[in-house]
Amino acid sequence: MRDKSSGPSALFKQYRPRAAASMAGGIMMVVARNNNAAGVQCDRLRVPVNGEIVLKKSDLWSVSYVCPGLALCGALSLYTDKETVSLLQPTCLINCAQELPDTPLPETVTKYHKVTVTDSPDTDLRPHMDRIADLIHQEYLNGGLTIVHCAAGVSRSAAFCIAYLIKYRAMDMTNAYRHLAMCRPCINPNQGFVGQLIEFEGKFADD
Template sequence: MTSPWSAFPVQIPQPSIRGLSQITKSLFISNGVAANNKLLLSSNQITTVINVSVEVANTFYEDIQYVQVPVVDAPVARLSNFFDSVADRIHSVEMQKGRTLLHCAAGVSRSAALCLAYLMKYHAMSLVDAHTWTKSCRPIIRPNSGFWEQLIHYELQLFGKNTMQMMDSPMGRIPDIYEKETRLMIPL
């Protein structure tokens, strides 16, 4: 396991929502359109693309390895079945001095959730810290409630404790880190 901050860029990267968002020195998140942009892939030296969707087809480019994680963006989808295998693959690519692009359709829910799982497993980050960091790099991340529940369980499995929990709100079950934001959205 690498130390928590050794793989992170020296400076916090400029947040990106359209192109590739750099999370660590070797991990990026994007949407499906950006993931099929040869110029973006080559200029960021991407060697592995992990497609976490059933609806986005990849354009296959030479010298890039592709992994398909066929999961829909639905709270009942078992994304946790892929937490370890995807985290292990990202870590393996990093150890080989490669770079991974993790993408789903929008780069908001599925790819973000797998990114959080990776940061917890290989950078020993709490779920709260992994979320805070990833959101600073890609402000639009927002895993669905089912993925949050799975991430909370994964954090407990990895560390024996949780740094966040699910709570009931007028908008349904949400992670407690969204409580303040949700209150601002509900009219008085």
């Protein structure tokens, strides 16, 4: 059973302002090449200096590695951070921004999915959460990597990544949000998505 000692609602009150304040930050990335079936593996490291995190480039304009098989970003980051895209060698791309056209695919991508949702507290992501998490995990099991993006890589794509971490990485809401915020400090799912993710977590609370 997962630890429920710290409530998700309290966590989001703590992390949402912190995430928004981090938008001007960036990231240091260490890349380790691995010749196993999963291909190139990348780890992002936060380097503390005098108690603060030293960040190298803006997270808003970078592709953020989350865990084996998963990364997230904003739409423009596929072009502004081509170095990371090349290192990750994604095989699947999920576009979850209704207002954006279909994404031109990096050459390594062979699968493309679009989820037509808007970034509004009234938008219901729940009908899509299981399907998107399943797509990401199946791609990982096949040795690939999925990049999930929305317009900015802050709200919609972050919500779907949190759902994946809850369902397949044995994380509760608190740990999933904390992990994703460490990977990409600018995440800031809207309050409607937060409530939906708390409900989604309940499906796996006793796993």
